[in-house]
Amino acid sequence: MFALNTSEVEISTFLLIGIPGLEHMHIWISIPICFMYLLAILGNCTILFVIKTEPSLHEPMYYFLSMLALSDLGLSFSSLPSMLRIFLFNALEISADACIAQEFFIHGFTDMESSVLLIMSFDRFLAIRTPLRYSSILTSSRVLHIGLTFAIKSMLLVLPLPFTLKRLRYCNKRLLSHSYCLHQDVMKLACSDNRVNFYYGLFVALCMMSDSMFIAVSYVFILKTVLGIASHGERLKALNTCVSHICAVLIFYVPIITLATMHRFAKHKSPLAMILIANAFLLVPPLMNPIVYCVKTRQIRVKVLEKLSLKSK
Secondary structure, eight states: OOOOSSSSOOEEEEEOOOTTOOGGEEEEEEEHHHHHHHHHHHHHHHHHHHHOOOGOOSSSHHHHHHHHHHHHHHHHHHHHHHHHHHHHOOOOOHHHHHHHHHHHHHHHHHHHHHHHHHHHHHHHHHHHTTTTTHHHHSSHHHHHOOOOOHHHHHHHTTTHHHHHHSSSOOOSOOBBSSSSHHHHHHHHHSOOOOOOHHHHHHHHHHHHHHHHHHHHHHHHHHHHHHTTTHHHHHHHHHTTTTTTHHHHHHHHHHHHHHHHHHHOOOOOOHHHHHHHHHHHHHHHHHHHHHHHHHHHHHHHHHHHHHHHHHHHO
């Protein structure tokens, strides 16, 4: 794939990493990882199935929840092959092309999930601020257009990343820092000028972090609106509609912010802690989001239980 240089041997494969020091236990670690992936895929498919088959759930909030479930499935399927190869078969090698493709899908679905969480925060603001006009503002066609626009935006935003990685030369160093491929991780292994990758990667990261800022701003407006409600009971009812979304935001952003903070500021960072948090970033949101929404959203919980009871009869 790469041409040879007289002084540096170029490489066409990278090495992923499992959990350092626990290589002998990888087969046992693969059991909970497989179980988490299975639950995540089953949970998100259940959410999609229930929303699709129940006319009473054909509302903007549940359409956005469907988009969140699709993003979670994309994240799960993007990281699943390399994670299982490492922990089940101890296969650490990955071709450069496969690695670059994986980082594109991981970054694309990560940005998509961030965008969906942002849309859902504005959805909650509209539902609380203008409850009588909510359905007329967020019609089904508008929800579809919003979802498609943000999905296309996410993929176009990360589309240059694989091309900028492809143009780099990789010599001698090929050990990555995680169980899957990330743009910044692959970029650091290059022996050619990677400034374009650095600055564009920073731009993508800032775009995604701006979503979290806009989510925070939307909740400032939500709190301002809620405090203007006279009835204490109505205030609690309004805030209760946001609990599931707040949990989803925390589940998604806490591992990302923790990992970024450790990379930037931790003087004696533990490699094991870094790898565990990085794995949690891809494993936990797809697993926990369906559970949170089933537990905290009565309509989803009731319909899921109805489907399960019908199948058991």
